[in-house]
Amino acid sequence: MVTAPIMSACETCVVRNRAICSALDTQEINALNQLGRRRAVTAGEPLIWEDDDSLLVANVIEGVLKLTTSTEDGREQIVGVAYPSDFIGRPFGHTTKASVVALTDARVCVFARSDFDRFAKEHPELEHKLLERTLAELDRTRSWMMLLGRKTAAEKIATFLLEMSDRLSDNVGCQVFPGPRPRFTLPFSRQQVADVLGLTIETVSRQFTRLKSEGVIELPSRREVEIIDRAALVGQAG
Amino acid sequence: MVTAPIMSACETCVVRNRAICSALDTQEINALNQLGRRRAVTAGEPLIWEDDDSLLVANVIEGVLKLTTSTEDGREQIVGVAYPSDFIGRPFGHTTKASVVALTDARVCVFARSDFDRFAKEHPELEHKLLERTLAELDRTRSWMMLLGRKTAAEKIATFLLEMSDRLSDNVGCQVFPGPRPRFTLPFSRQQVADVLGLTIETVSRQFTRLKSEGVIELPSRREVEIIDRAALVGQAG
DNA sequence: CGACATCTTTGACGGCGGTCAAGTTTCACA
DNA sequence: TGTGAAACTTGACCGCCGTCAAAGATGTCG
Numbered sequence: 001m002v003t004a005p006i007m008s009a010c011e012t013c014v015v016r017n018r019a020i021c022s023a024l025d026t027q028e029i030n031a032l033n034q035l036g037r038r039r040a041v042t043a044g045e046p047l048i049w050e051d052d053d054s055l056l057v058a059n060v061i062e063g064v065l066k067l068t069t070s071t072e073d074g075r076e077q078i079v080g081v082a083y084p085s086d087f088i089g090r091p092f093g094h095t096t097k098a099s100v101v102a103l104t105d106a107r108v109c110v111f112a113r114s115d116f117d118r119f120a121k122e123h124p125e126l127e128h129k130l131l132e133r134t135l136a137e138l139d140r141t142r143s144w145m146m147l148l149g150r151k152t153a154a155e156k157i158a159t160f161l162l163e164m165s166d167r168l169s170d171n172v173g174c175q176v177f178p179g180p181r182p183r184f185t186l187p188f189s190r191q192q193v194a195d196v197l198g199l200t201i202e203t204v205s206r207q208f209t210r211l212k213s214e215g216v217i218e219l220p221s222r223r224e225v226e227i228i229d230r231a232a233l234v235g236q237a238g
Numbered sequence: 239m240v241t242a243p244i245m246s247a248c249e250t251c252v253v254r255n256r257a258i259c260s261a262l263d264t265q266e267i268n269a270l271n272q273l274g275r276r277r278a279v280t281a282g283e284p285l286i287w288e289d290d291d292s293l294l295v296a297n298v299i300e301g302v303l304k305l306t307t308s309t310e311d312g313r314e315q316i317v318g319v320a321y322p323s324d325f326i327g328r329p330f331g332h333t334t335k336a337s338v339v340a341l342t343d344a345r346v347c348v349f350a351r352s353d354f355d356r357f358a359k360e361h362p363e364l365e366h367k368l369l370e371r372t373l374a375e376l377d378r379t380r381s382w383m384m385l386l387g388r389k390t391a392a393e394k395i396a397t398f399l400l401e402m403s404d405r406l407s408d409n410v411g412c413q414v415f416p417g418p419r420p421r422f423t424l425p426f427s428r429q430q431v432a433d434v435l436g437l438t439i440e441t442v443s444r445q446f447t448r449l450k451s452e453g454v455i456e457l458p459s460r461r462e463v464e465i466i467d468r469a470a471l472v473g474q475a476g
Numbered sequence: 477c478g479a480c481a482t483c484t485t486t487g488a489c490g491g492c493g494g495t496c497a498a499g500t501t502t503c504a505c506a
Numbered sequence: 507t508g509t510g511a512a513a514c515t516t517g518a519c520c521g522c523c524g525t526c527a528a529a530g531a532t533g534t535c536g
Contacts, residue, residue: 069381071476075388079380090377092370097377124362131369132330134376139328139335141379142317143307148386149436150313153493190514198387203493205515222502222514238309391523428484438524443485460484460532 009033013109018085019059020133023125035115041065041102047110048089048100057089057116063106064187067098068195078196080141081187083167087133091117103187148198155238156197157207161217161225162233183226190222246271251347256323257297258371261363273353279303279340285348286327286338295327295354301344302425305336306433316434318379319425321405325371329355341425386436393476394435395445399455399463400471421464428460 010016010029021029041047041063048056050069060082067080067088079098082088090096091113111119120127147159168184186193190208194201211217216233218226227233248254248267259267279285279301286294288307298320305318305326317336320326328334329351349357358365385397406422424431428446432439449455454471456464465471 067380069384071384071388073476075476077384077387079383090373092373093377097381121366124365127362127365127369128359131365131372134369134372135328135330138372138376138379139331141376141383142305143335145317145379145383145386146307146309146315148383149315150309200494201514202495202516206493209515238311439484440486440525441523444523447485 009038013061015059015061015085020087020126020129021059023129024123028123028126032111032119035119036109036111039108039110041106041108043102043104043106046099046101047108048096048098050097050099051095053095055113056110057087057091057113058108058110060084060086060088061107061109063108064103065100065106065108066103066192066195067100069098076195077198078192080137081167081196087130089113091120091130103192151238153197153199153203153207154210154236156199157204157211158233158236159238160193160197161211161227162230162237164225165227165230181226181228182230183220183224186223186225247276251299253297253299253323258325258364258367259297261367262361266361266364270349270357273357274347274349277346277348279344279346281340281342281344284337284339285346286334286336288335288337289333291333293351294348295325295329295351296346296348298322298324298326299345299347301346302341303338303344303346304341304430304433305338307336314433315436316430318375319405319434325368327351329358329368341430389476391435391437391441391445392448392474394437395442395449396471396474397476398431398435399449399465400468400475402463403465403468419464419466420468421458421462424461424463 010021010033011026013019013021016022016029021032024032038061039058047058047065062084065082065088066078067082068076068078070076081103082100088100088108120130147156151159164186165182165184168187169182188196190204191201193199194204197204208217208219211233212219214232216227216229216236218228220226246268248259248271249264251257251259254260259270262270276299277296285296285303300322303320303326304316305320306314306316308314319341320338326338326346358368385394389397402424403420403422406425407420426434428442429439431437432442435442446455446457449471450457452470454465454467454474456466458464
């Protein structure tokens with residue numbers, strides 16, 4: 001569903017100071033605001049299709065989205081996860097190679113790619129923020145390659161749970177109770193965890209069960225995880 | 239003919255028009271030239287160490303380099319490969335998470351990271367080029383995640399050979415004879431191919447011999463590959 | 477030219493994790 | 507609260523690919 005742009009919506013935006021928009025002053029952000037619109041995406045709903053013309057870019061305001069690529073025969077790999085204040089889409093390019101689908105209900109701030117490209121080129125500070133963000137994302141993606149190429153299933157799961165506990169400890173909308181026993185709600189189903197880690201759903205399930213029986217984690221419900229023994233996870237993360 | 243009093247090395251640089259430097263005019267590039275210096279790196283020699291303070295950035299002039307991350311117990315994953323005109327290093331950051339090692343004898347144009355950062359911030363056109371390059375690298379890295387997480391050994395090898403035949407068909411210093419039967423010299427040992435694909439050296443070797451016995455490729459020497467049946471490779475690439 | 481080190485290939489074997497097939501739990505919705 | 511569908515777990519089996527070991531090929535340097 002689509003809502004009409006709200007005057008000065010940016011000024012009260014919860015990610016105003018963390019997203020790339022933080023590079024802009026009030027006047028500039030009002031100009032950018034004219035180009036974009038807010039959009040709600042419900043869990044499971046796609047925002048961008050793989051191999052589409054790259055028509056949209058967006059900032060995540062609230063919620064979690066997945067970036068995926070697939071083979072023709074249906075195998076899927078999650079190649080990125082976007083949290084609030086993250087930028088999604090492919091500026092300065094012609095096609096995207098990844099689909100973007102909401103994992104939770106989400107709100108995003110979308111722009112036509114061509115509008116955004118033009119605006120960005122005129123605002124070097126914005127491009128600089130985007131560059132820093134892209135470089136950081138590349139770092140993160142590369143360390144994930146290490147995991148996919150060289151880690152065992154047990155190491156993958158341990159690494160994943162530690163990353164989740166870090167990533168979700170901010171205001172991501174997935175209830176977190178920080179402290180010695182971090183507890184959080186996964187934005188992923190078991191199948192999606194498998195798609196992140198390059199495993200099957202059965203292997204993910206077995207590893208979760210093993211960690212639970214070893215007393216390393218607790219699983220209060222399907223989506224909830226409580227880390228009982230963080231040191232053990234670190235030890236198993238490879 | 240009289241030589242100009244100050245003739246920067248950049249003006250005759252073979253990657254002058256492909257590297258990020260192409261964003262700069264003659265005056266600007268002379269200024270950048272003052273900050274950098276050329277350096278030869280012999281095959282096997284490291285340029286940047288994993289977890290080092292990010293002190294260097296560089297442009298590749300000639301040769302091929304690998305970016306790797308390792309686990310404590312010595313498993314290695316190649317997370318990127320840099321060809322002529324590619325940019326390496328981590329600007330605007332404090333540490334790098336990847337080592338950079340030359341695969342072939344190489345020549346690079348290195349800068350102190352702090353010098354480069356300062357210069358870049360003053361030259362938006364340069365930052366824009368760097369952004370486009372980083373976005374493209376992120377795309378490539380993500381499609382490699384698909385390979386690492388979801389493809390079989392046979393598919394990995396086929397994909398790898400096709401990518402090599404594309405990448406090396408430019409002036410990379412690895413002799414190439416283009417045409418219906420592309421033939422090239424790999425800049426990788428078998429172990430390094432394994433480190434790119436998340437496999438073992440034995441599996442790589444077995445896949446190579448299989449493709450040879452199927453008549454899909456020819457292996458004139460250890461490092462040389464001739465593609466006999468490109469369509470078969472495409473069919474096996476998943 | 478010969479000897480040694482290194483890289484690569486090949487073989488035998490086993491285990492990790494994938495596949496297939498039930499069960500079981502959870503949840504949405506009546 | 508009952509009911510069905512979807513998500514998850516568990517078990518049995520097996521195949522791909524990793525491990526271990528040894529032989530073969532290639533290159534270097536005396």
